[in-house]
Amino acid sequence: MGGVSRLVAGLSSKVGRRDVKLKGVFIPLTTPFGTDQEISYKDLKKNMEAYEKIPFQGYVVAGSNGEAPYLTPEERVSLVKFVASNTNKIVIGGATCESTKSTCQLSNSMANAGADGLLIMPPFYFKKRMTEEAIMSHYTTIADSCDLPLIIYNMPYTTGFDISTQTLVKLARHPNIRGVKDSDVRKCAGTVLDTKDLNFDVLIGSAGYLLPALINGCSGGINGLAGILGREICQLYELFKEGRFEEATQLQMSLCRPDTLLLAEMGVPGLKAAMDMSGQLVGGLCRRPVLPPTDLDKQRIKLCLQQSGFM
Numbered sequence: 001m002g003g004v005s006r007l008v009a010g011l012s013s014k015v016g017r018r019d020v021k022l023k024g025v026f027i028p029l030t031t032p033f034g035t036d037q038e039i040s041y042k043d044l045k046k047n048m049e050a051y052e053k054i055p056f057q058g059y060v061v062a063g064s065n066g067e068a069p070y071l072t073p074e075e076r077v078s079l080v081k082f083v084a085s086n087t088n089k090i091v092i093g094g095a096t097c098e099s100t101k102s103t104c105q106l107s108n109s110m111a112n113a114g115a116d117g118l119l120i121m122p123p124f125y126f127k128k129r130m131t132e133e134a135i136m137s138h139y140t141t142i143a144d145s146c147d148l149p150l151i152i153y154n155m156p157y158t159t160g161f162d163i164s165t166q167t168l169v170k171l172a173r174h175p176n177i178r179g180v181k182d183s184d185v186r187k188c189a190g191t192v193l194d195t196k197d198l199n200f201d202v203l204i205g206s207a208g209y210l211l212p213a214l215i216n217g218c219s220g221g222i223n224g225l226a227g228i229l230g231r232e233i234c235q236l237y238e239l240f241k242e243g244r245f246e247e248a249t250q251l252q253m254s255l256c257r258p259d260t261l262l263l264a265e266m267g268v269p270g271l272k273a274a275m276d277m278s279g280q281l282v283g284g285l286c287r288r289p290v291l292p293p294t295d296l297d298k299q300r301i302k303l304c305l306q307q308s309g310f311m
Contacts, residue, residue, distance in 0.1 A: 020090055020117050020149045022179045022201035023219040024057030025234050027226040028065040030272055031079065032284040039075060041082055043282035048086050050280055054230045055238075057220065058090025059083055060119055064155070065224045065268055068094045070287040073102075077109045084114025092151065096121040100138050107146040117149040118142075119181060119222070124159035132167050139171050149178035151203070165190050172200035181222050185209045192217035207233050208259035211252040214240045224263045228274045228281070229255065229310060254308050261304045269293050274301050277311070 029051075032043035051059075061083050062068045062076040071079070080093045093110035095118045097103040107118050120142065122135055143150050152171065156162040163180075165187060171177045172195045182188050183205035192202050196217075204213035207223035210233065214220075226233045232251060239248035262270040272283025273293045285292060293301070305311035 020178070021057070022117075022149070022151065022203060024055075025220055025226060025230070025237050026058050026060055026090070026092065026203070026222045027051060027054075027056050027230055028060040028063045028222055028224055029079075029083065030227055030268065030275065030283065031062070031066045031071065031287075032282050033287050035285070037285075037287055039079070040282070040284065043284060044079075044082065045086065047275075047281050048083065051230060052087060052089075055234045056089060056226070056230060058092060058116070059087065060092045060094060060222055061115075063092075063094035063119055063153075063222075064158070065227065065271065066094060067268060067287055067290070068096060070290075073097075073106055073109070076106065077113050080110045080115050081113040084116075090116045092117040092119050094119050094153075095142075096153065098123045098125050100141050103138070103142050104145040107142055107148065107150075111146055111148050115148060117151060117178070118146065119151045119153050121153040121155055122159060122161075122163060124161070127160045130159075130161060132164070135163060135167060136170060139177060140174055143174045143176035147176060150176055151178065152180040154180055154182045155205070162187075165194055169194045169198075172198045175199070179203055179219075181205050183209070185212050185216060188213055188218050189216035206259060206263070208256045208264075210236055210255075211240060211248055224271060225255065225259045227271050228262070228278060229258065232310070254310075257304055257308050258310065261301065266293060266297060266301070270297065270301060273298050274305065277302060277305070 032040040034040045061080050084091045093115035095103055095107045095110055097106055154163045168180055168191055179201035181203045188202050201219040204210055204218050204221040207225035210221050223233055236248055236251045262274055269286050269292055275281040275283030
């Protein structure tokens with residue numbers, strides 16, 4: 001029996017899968033590590049206690065912000081189990097692997113550990129071989145093997161290629177493929193239009209473009225900045241839903257600079273440093289080889305949050 005299979009052996013699946021609604025703000029959780037480079041579940045619990053007070057639609061576990069490439073499959077499943085046991089909100093597991101077989105195995109292990117949905121990036125090590133046929137085969141095989149709602153994670157910055165809208169529309173016809181996370185607002189708008197008659201949601205990946213994305217029909221976002229400014233991002237979503245566009249625009253503008261600095265420029269180390277500065281959350285170390293921000297970068301983070309009105 002493989003490691004992941006052993007980890008979830010004996011765990012019972014959730015009785016009766018809930019109807020997952022991919023609307024609103026989802027927070028991609030960071031993974032706190034101790035000085036021994038092991039996952040600190042104590043710190044994760046502390047962060048979740050703070051996040052549970054914010055009206056997130058759900059959590060993404062072991063995604064990019066969770067440093068998924070540096071986690072073992074067993075750790076990823078264990079994180080899903082831990083988060084699912086500490087919330088009633090939607091839990092989406094990051095099940096990206098390079099092979100279709102490994103992705104199917106991890107997806108089903110996450111389902112047994114309590115995940116409500118999956119977020120999966122396409123394989124990209126052999127990116128030149130990732131034709132439309134290969135991508136279609138990869139995602140449909142996963143969706144056939146696991147009954148959880150599947151969200152396609154389109155991230156050309158990392159993968160080196162863009163999943164076309166045409167391919168997304170074809171995949172959206174599969175009953176278990178329920179959405180896409182993308183950060184290209186223009187493309188998202190086109191995907192919204194082309195899938196409007198299907199049970200398929202489009203989620204924006206950047207808080208810096210959340211309002212324009214919502215205006216163009218996106219159903220919500222999976223926003224890394226929510227790790228430090230989750231309440232404000234949820235407020236922006238509510239302002240939009242209430243039609244209070246002037247207030248929403250002002251809040252959106254204030255979120256742009258932190259989103260650019262912490263996520264686009266510095267990435268997870270910057271976000272974790274900002275979490276530590278909050279005094280209420282634990283960012284902690286990244287798993288090596290990723291190093292913490294320099295003292296100068298930490299000063300830039302603090303100044304950015306102060307000038308944007310968040311500190």
